[in-house]
Amino acid sequence: MNVSDDQPPPPPGRSWRSIRQEVKPLAMSRKGRRRQLAAWAKVGALSLFAAGTGWGVYAVAHSWSTDRAALATAVHSELVRDVVLITDGVLTRDWAAGVLALPRPASLMALNLPALRDRLLAHGQVRVAVLTRNFPDTLVVTLQERTPVARVQAADGSGSPRQLLVAKDGVVYDGLNYDKTMLAGLPWLDGIRLVKSGDGFEPVAGMADVSALLSTAQLQAPHLYREWLVVSLARLAERDEIVVKAQDLPEIIFSRKRDFFKQVAQLDYVIDAAHGLEAAPVLQSVNLTLEGQVPVRLQGAPDTLAAAPAAPAFSLQPSQRKPKREF
């Protein structure tokens, strides 16, 4: 046969390999069906084995990646030789080392950092704690501490009173390493009820407002703040009032609905104005909760006098009189 190149070749016949070889189970003999079942079982067993092997490999890999002892071996980390403390407060390295209580000897990679962090955070003074491995042998502890805004008196287990500190977020804690003079200048909290929670107390509600008032006073009128002895939150929940007791002024009523800066300014004005009067009245109470006027109560005056029209009520006209302080 001579086939020219431009002629398309005829289609070839089928090869025996294109014959379908599968046989329906009904057409199989019993032995064939048994072999087929055995083959399926084998495939199933192999699949299970493969799945098991895969799971095993995953488990080993997962364990390898999470097991600290294995990691320690893997990276050949050394024993912890130093603990470095970086803090924005007053806590010391020794305190941190004491709280962490690292086992000796402890490999750096073998340390359970989340557990150590929880130990630090168990102390109320610590707001944020970050622990970092600094290879090869240093554990770096970075802390952000709470700042106390007030003090509170509580009874310990034996019934004797002890001084606790309250932070801006209401957390009540034992203060450590604070300057005693600074602590003595903090006002006491009153009108609150401490609720036990674990080893400590539940956070005090409303401390954000108290902190705002105290920091405003501390910054803008430190001469007034120094005189403040007690801050009462007794009326805060019901009437939104914070009552401050100062050394020479038994009751100063602030409202958390009004701007504290304005209220402190008004208080300063009222006190200055009272001192400027020839009669030199002694103030018993200053109410700063009202807009436009500040009712005051003077020492020796009958209670009804304060409500009478003739009772002194300082109208707020700062422009008529030169203020002693610029706010």
Added chain:
Amino acid sequence: MSSSRIVAAVEIGTGKIAVLVGEISRGRALNIIGVGVAPSRGVMKGEVVDYRTACEAAHQALEMAEKRAGVRIEEVWLAQSGGHLDAFYNEASVNVKSADNTVTALDIASVCDLAKEKELPAGRSRIHEIRRPFRLDGRAVPDPEHLSGRRLEVGYWIVHGPESKISDNIHVVGGYHLEVRELVLASLATGSLLTSAEERAQGVLVIDIGKGVTDYVLYRDGHVLATGTLPVAGDHLTNDLSIGLRVTHAQAEMLKLRHGRATTLTRDKADKVWLNGDASFGDRQLPKMAIETIAAARTLELLEVVRARLGTAFVAENCGAGVILAGGGAKLPGLEEAASRVFGLPARRGEPPGWVKEELRDPMFSTVLGVFQFGLRTAHEHAVPPRRKTGLLSNLTKLFAVS
């Protein structure tokens, strides 16, 4: 993981089903590890006529072989025989494309594709495509690549058969939940085992006389020149004896085995033999000459048909290695003499090569052993050279690969 595989060579014959289990390691090393033989049922003249019964018999042999081997068969190489098989020769030629008339791999691939692209009648499938030597400008060359010439020719001996009947054989194996990976023409398998490369180069005719069919293959110059299958074999001889002597089929088979001959040796008509030989009631004497005459006549007819089917392909002068007789029918005394007379060549019974163990040297295993031999050898002998990439990109790749 082991690189060996467990392969079963299976022959679903008319008289018996033979299974050999072999372990093939490193692609070519064969170790026979199991044997299974069962009397065939549901098969007539090499064709499955009763699927259930054929399955039972085949699966019995497969199970026996598996048990003896102690392993699980992974794949099957199946010997294919039967009167339904046919073959034809087709050749093609191409002009060598390159300007300097050097034959390239592309020319070889083109001419091979053309020679194989002969459309078959509907419903038939190819079993073998056996390549004959290339001819370059009329001279035979084993590998024409890089030789110079103008015209390249090649021919293929294409063996094919009806898809339905081939499927039946495959499905008998599939019923045992096994896959047929190779299908080998029984005559090629037997010829591959019983002939040496030297004999094939000299030219040799192999005739495998089974119970239901007779397969033959003619080699010349080391290549297959013709193959064929006749639906006439030992069973027909038995049948002739049964009719001619008026005995039962079983008695005729017994007489054939005991007294049958392919040539008439007895001259005395009075020489008689007992039918059963056990002096039982109904036993009678039959003339031995009649038995020999019937058997010889049928045998000669069978051999004449083979010669006639070979036609012009058979030239005694080109068949230097003579005729080799195989199969159960080859046990018939005087067959060599009869074959020599018909073909005008020396004839002998085929003997398996020396590596075959004693228990497998029986002619019934010739085909299944040959299936292994042919299957392992054919991939290398008859493989068409792979088509190579050509063009600018391929050349650039080669350039960079060299540098």
